[in-house]
Amino acid sequence: MRRISYAKAINEACHQLMEHDPRVIILGQGVNNPWYVGTTAIGLYNRFGPSRVIDPPISENGMNGVAIGAALAGLKPIVIHPRLDFLLMGLEQLVNEAANWAYVFGGQIGVQLVVRGIINRGGEQGAQHSQALQAFFMHVPGLKVVMPSNPRDAKGLLVSAINDGNPVIYIEDRWLYHETGEVPEELYEVPIGKGVILRRGRDVTIVATSYMVKVCLDAAAKLHEVGIDVEVIDIRSLKPLDDDLICSSITKTGKLIIADAAWKTGGVAAEIAARVVEKAFAALKAPIMRVTLPDAPAPSNKLQEKVYYPTADTVVKAVNQLLSASE
Amino acid sequence: MKTTWPNEAKYDIDAALIIEMYRSMLRIREFEEKVAELLEMGEIRCPTHLYIGQEGVAVGVCSALRKDDYVFGNHRSHGHYLAKGGDMAKLMAELYCKATGCSKGRGGSMHIIAPEVGVLGTVPMVASTIPIAVGSALASVLKGIDRISVTFFGDGATEEGLFHESLNFASLKKLPVVFICENNFYSSHLPLHERRSLDSIYMFGLPYGIPSKRIDGNDVLAVYFAMREAVKHARKGEGPTLLECRTYRWRGHVGPKWDLDVGIRDKAELDYWMSRCPIKTLERRIVNDGLLSYEDCTNIKREVKQEVEKCVDFARQSPEPSEDDLLKHVFIDRRDS
Ligand SMILES: Cc1ncc(C[n+]2csc(CCOP(=O)(O)OP(=O)(O)O)c2C)c(N)n1
Numbered sequence: 001m002r003r004i005s006y007a008k009a010i011n012e013a014c015h016q017l018m019e020h021d022p023r024v025i026i027l028g029q030g031v032n033n034p035w036y037v038g039t040t041a042i043g044l045y046n047r048f049g050p051s052r053v054i055d056p057p058i059s060e061n062g063m064n065g066v067a068i069g070a071a072l073a074g075l076k077p078i079v080i081h082p083r084l085d086f087l088l089m090g091l092e093q094l095v096n097e098a099a100n101w102a103y104v105f106g107g108q109i110g111v112q113l114v115v116r117g118i119i120n121r122g123g124e125q126g127a128q129h130s131q132a133l134q135a136f137f138m139h140v141p142g143l144k145v146v147m148p149s150n151p152r153d154a155k156g157l158l159v160s161a162i163n164d165g166n167p168v169i170y171i172e173d174r175w176l177y178h179e180t181g182e183v184p185e186e187l188y189e190v191p192i193g194k195g196v197i198l199r200r201g202r203d204v205t206i207v208a209t210s211y212m213v214k215v216c217l218d219a220a221a222k223l224h225e226v227g228i229d230v231e232v233i234d235i236r237s238l239k240p241l242d243d244d245l246i247c248s249s250i251t252k253t254g255k256l257i258i259a260d261a262a263w264k265t266g267g268v269a270a271e272i273a274a275r276v277v278e279k280a281f282a283a284l285k286a287p288i289m290r291v292t293l294p295d296a297p298a299p300s301n302k303l304q305e306k307v308y309y310p311t312a313d314t315v316v317k318a319v320n321q322l323l324s325a326s327e
Numbered sequence: 328m329k330t331t332w333p334n335e336a337k338y339d340i341d342a343a344l345i346i347e348m349y350r351s352m353l354r355i356r357e358f359e360e361k362v363a364e365l366l367e368m369g370e371i372r373c374p375t376h377l378y379i380g381q382e383g384v385a386v387g388v389c390s391a392l393r394k395d396d397y398v399f400g401n402h403r404s405h406g407h408y409l410a411k412g413g414d415m416a417k418l419m420a421e422l423y424c425k426a427t428g429c430s431k432g433r434g435g436s437m438h439i440i441a442p443e444v445g446v447l448g449t450v451p452m453v454a455s456t457i458p459i460a461v462g463s464a465l466a467s468v469l470k471g472i473d474r475i476s477v478t479f480f481g482d483g484a485t486e487e488g489l490f491h492e493s494l495n496f497a498s499l500k501k502l503p504v505v506f507i508c509e510n511n512f513y514s515s516h517l518p519l520h521e522r523r524s525l526d527s528i529y530m531f532g533l534p535y536g537i538p539s540k541r542i543d544g545n546d547v548l549a550v551y552f553a554m555r556e557a558v559k560h561a562r563k564g565e566g567p568t569l570l571e572c573r574t575y576r577w578r579g580h581v582g583p584k585w586d587l588d589v590g591i592r593d594k595a596e597l598d599y600w601m602s603r604c605p606i607k608t609l610e611r612r613i614v615n616d617g618l619l620s621y622e623d624c625t626n627i628k629r630e631v632k633q634e635v636e637k638c639v640d641f642a643r644q645s646p647e648p649s650e651d652d653l654l655k656h657v658f659i660d661r662r663d664s
Contacts, residue, residue, distance in 0.1 A: 033516040034589045057486035057522040058453050058514060085452065089487065124373035124424055126435045128451050296657045299648070300373055300435035301424035307650045 001184065007177040009151035010040040013158040014078070016187050018048050021076065024162065025052045027063050028080030028116075036082040037118065038177045060090035064115070068098050068167075071113045076162050084117040084133050084171065098167040099142030110165040114158070119173045119210070121261075122305055127297035132262035134209065137169045138238045138271065144168040144192055145238040149213035151181040153236055156190030164192060173211040195242035197249065201229035204319050205249040205256050207272055209235055212259040212291070212310070219315035230319060238268055246272065247280040254285030255326060257318050261310060264292040286326035291318050340548070342618055348390050348547050349613060350627055352382040352606045355406045357631045358415060361639060362405070362422060363583035370643075371422045373435030374451075378406035380545075380577035383605030384509050385410035387550025387572075388477060391558050392445075397463045397476040399456035400449030402437045403509075403576070407449065407479050413441035419638040425645035432648040433656060454480060454487035457506070461497045464504035464567075475503040475561045483514030485528050494569070498535040501566035505557045506532070508571045509544060515580040516591045532569035544572030545605040575600035 004012070017024045030036020032045040032055040045053045056063050060081060067077040081087035087094075094115065102110045121130040137145045144166055148154040154172065161168035198213065199220050208216040213234045220230045231249050235242060250256055256276060258269035269290040276288065291310050299308055359379045365371040378385070385406035389398065392411070400407040408418055413429065421428030422436050430438050437451040447463065450456055460478035467474045484490055485508060497504050508528055512519045519526060532539030538560065542553050550572055557568035577597065579586030587594055613619050619627075 030516070036515070055517060055521070057517075058483045059486045059488070061488055089452070124435050126373065126433070126438060128437070129374070294654055296654045297433075299424075299433055299653060300438075301432045301648050302372065303647050304432075304650060304653050307653055 001182040003180045004151055004183050005177065006148075006151045006154050006172075006179045006181075007039045009155040009183050010158060010172065011042055011044075012183070013155040013187075014040070014044055015047070017159065017162055018044070018052065020187060023074060023076045024078065025054070025070065025075055026078045026080065027054045027056055027067050028078070029056060029058065029060075029086065030082045031055045031080060037080055038174065040177075041080075060086055061093050064090035064093035065097065067113055067115075068093060068101070068111050071111045072101070072109060076112055078114045078116060078162065080116045080118075082118055083120045083129055085128050085131050087115070087117045088133070094143070094167070095140050099140045102166065103142060111167045112162075112165050113167045114161045114170055115167065116170045116172065119171060121175065121298065121309065124300045124302055124305065125298070126300035130298035132293070134171055134238055134260070134262055135267045135271070137171075138268060142167065143239065145171065146192055146236060147171045147173075147210040147238060148236060149176065149208070149210050149234050150179065151183045153190050153234075155183055156188050157192065157236065159187055160189040160192050163189065168192065171210065175211045176214070179214065190236070192237045193240035193242060194237065195233050195235040195245045197231060197245070198234050199230070199232040201231040202253060203228050203255070204230045204322060205233065205246065205253045206230050206259060206315070206319075207233045207235050207246055207256065208259040209238065209268060210261065212261050215310065215312050216259050216315050218312035219319070222312060222316055223319055228319060228323065235272070241272070241275070243272070243275045243279060246276060247283070250276060250280050251283045254283055255322055256284070257289045257291060257315070257322060259291040259310065259315060262293055263295050264290060265295050267292055286322055289318050289322050291315055340551075344390060345548075345609075345613065345618060348386050348551070349606070349609055349624075350631065351386045351390070351410055352547065352609065353628060353631045354415065354634070355382045355385065355409050356606055357628070357635045358409060358418075358638075359405060361635045363578065365422075365639070366583040373422060373424060373437070374581050375422065375436040376403040376581050377576065377578040377583070378403050380600060380604070381509055381511060381574045382406055383547040384507065384544045384550055384572045384574055385479070387544075387547040388479075388505075388507055388554045390551050391554035392475070392477065394444055396474055397445045397447050397460065399447055399460040399463070399476070399478045400439070401453070401456065401480055401484070402449070402451040403481070404439060404449035404479065405436070408439050408441055408446050411441065411446050412444035413439070413446050415634065416638040416641040417441075419642040420645045423642045423645065424648075425642055426648040427641070427645040431656065454484040454489040456480070457484065457490050457493045458496075461493045461502055461504050464497065464502035465500065467503055468500070473503070473562045475505065475558060477505045477507055479507045479509060481514065482508060482510040482512065482519055482528060483522070484508070485531060486514070486522060491531070494532060494535045494537060494567070497567040498537050501564060503561035503564070504567045505554065505561060506567060506569040508569065510571050510573050511576045513576070513580065513592070516586075516589070518592070529569060529571035532567075537567050537569050539569040539571070541571045541573065544574030545603050545608065547605055547609055574605075577601060
């Protein structure tokens with residue numbers, strides 16, 4: 001099968017979705033701009049025109065609301081926020097309105113909406129251009145949250161997100177844009193709510209999100225060289241969360257590390273840990289470990305950035321620590 | 328030295344202040360030209376939005392302020408910081424993200440601060456400091472001091488709800504705040520006409536009962552005189568003013584390039600605005616009216632260049648923030664009871 005990049009996979013999904021269904025529209029800051037959303041928007045504006053591909057004013061809350069209204073009236077909007085940080089300006093509409101709409105009206109109507117938010121870390125961009133806020137969205141009932149880690153899932157999850165009747169927050173990581181992988185040419189879905197085991201192993205289970213999946217696979221390869229076999233689960237969908245998959249892996253390994261490149265306190269890793277303790281406590285042979293960002297905003301200095309973001313070595317260290325603690 | 332501006336009797340202004348404004352604009356220009364060079368060299372790496380071309384606004388506005396007045400900025404604020412009297416060396420060091428920077432290397436170009444001269448912070452989130460400036464103006468009123476607040480923002484920021492919410496509240500409470508919109512006609516890649524059906528930003532103040540004016544932002548004196556009025560109004564307790572200063576950024580949205588390659592704007596437009604350089608324009612007037620000779624101007628330029636070079640040396644030689652300090656400053660260690 002052909003290999004394409006993560007960014008190209010997103011772009012292809014958008015092209016095919018718009019071609020396939022005239023109800024799909026894009027409201028995206030920078031969608032007609034050469035640098036904002038990387039190459040994920042290439043060709044869309046020229047091909048589908050300014051009525052279906054809208055590069056709006058800087059009005060995040062307003063635009064989220066417009067998308068909600070368009071969805072209620074039968075369109076399938078994709079809103080793009082070039083940085084998750086900007087999406088914070090649009091939280092009111094997203095959390096109060098999109099997330100609650102189906103519920104407060106007794107399930108008669110849904111908001112079929114995809115909100116793409118991009119994590120854009122490093123490069124001395126500092127605290128307000130680097131935030132990974134998946135835990136925020138995961139906290140809110142009524143929102144689904146997906147985080148593809150590879151090109152195949154990037155395309156398939158976007159398609160599922162659009163076809164889902166609910167608001168789906170689709171979080172992509174700019175650090176993944178150049179990663180390549182095999183991607184089917186046709187439109188296909190990757191189910192929301194299902195994780196996947198990307199590498200099988202018996203010693204430790206590592207559950208990872210987004211960019212950390214790549215980091216953990218690198219770590220797993222290093223560990224394999226010294227005879228340690230870790231199982232790497234790409235959880236893909238944070239909400240709903242496939243905790244059955246995680247628990248069944250722990251039944252085998254007895255040990256769990258969760259890797260999420262966002263803050264530790266109240267984070268995704270905390271939620272996964274809590275569920276495992278609730279559902280598979282007896283299978284645990286060691287304390288759960290978390291590999292996350294420290295509880296500090298992103299520094300802007302390059303050297304500090306290096307310490308701030310976990311690497312394959314951080315994960316290797318965590319695995320060794322866990323194994324020696326459980327001996 | 329209290330002279331009036333020679334050719335225009337209606338402008339009563341100190342000649343020394345005019346020369347100060349000229350120097351202040353040059354400091355911003357030379358600083359930024361150097362930054363552009365350092366960006367090209369990769370020595371400065373943080374996202375940097377250059378202010379070149381807009382110097383008339385920062386300097387015109389800040390020249391009408393007292394040192395203790397508050398200023399808030401945005402992603403393009405080197406000019407605001409320098410015009411308000413912020414330390415140039417600390418700014419350069421911040422662009423290098425060094426420990427000696429004005430934000431201790433935590434902020435980079437988009438988060439700069441100089442509390443000692445009233446610059447209480449700049450942030451890249453568009454429109455975010457507009458209500459914050461209104462809040463600092465509220466504090467002045469509650470504390471019974473006649474300090475005023477200024478917020479600088481772009482034309483793009485007027486698209487955010489925060490802008491409108493802030494205008495309403497400031498007017499309602501008659502707060503001493505001056506809203507400075509630097510209309511450079513672009514919001515990153517989008518020209519004004521692709522974002523607004525009318526070119527009418529200054530009118531936004533009117534329905535809220537706020538005196539509002541459109542000014543040529545490349546005429547530093549025009550900005551200064553309008554600002555002086557706004558300041559007088561605010562200090563008397565008569566409330567906010569909105570000034571739309573029309574200007575242009577010469578460089579691209581971010582970084583040292585020009586954004587001509589990407590088809591966002593054309594060369595003729597850029598050339599037109601470069602021919603209306605705020606610094607050259609003032610320089611011509613100063614020389615024509617005999618305040619300074621061209622030689623004086625050249626000397627000032629040389630001094631300013633030397634100052635900038637010194638700041639680069641300082642920044643280069645400054646230490647990086649320590650890795651052990653990564654978690655420092657998340658909270659500050661102070662109790663105020
Ligand atoms: C809330 C928010 N949305 C989007 C952005 C991305 N962004 C950064 S600067 C900018 C353009 C701002 O234009 P304007 O306010 O006119 O200021 P200028 O850059 O022209 O000085 C945009 C859209 C942001 N920083 N914050």
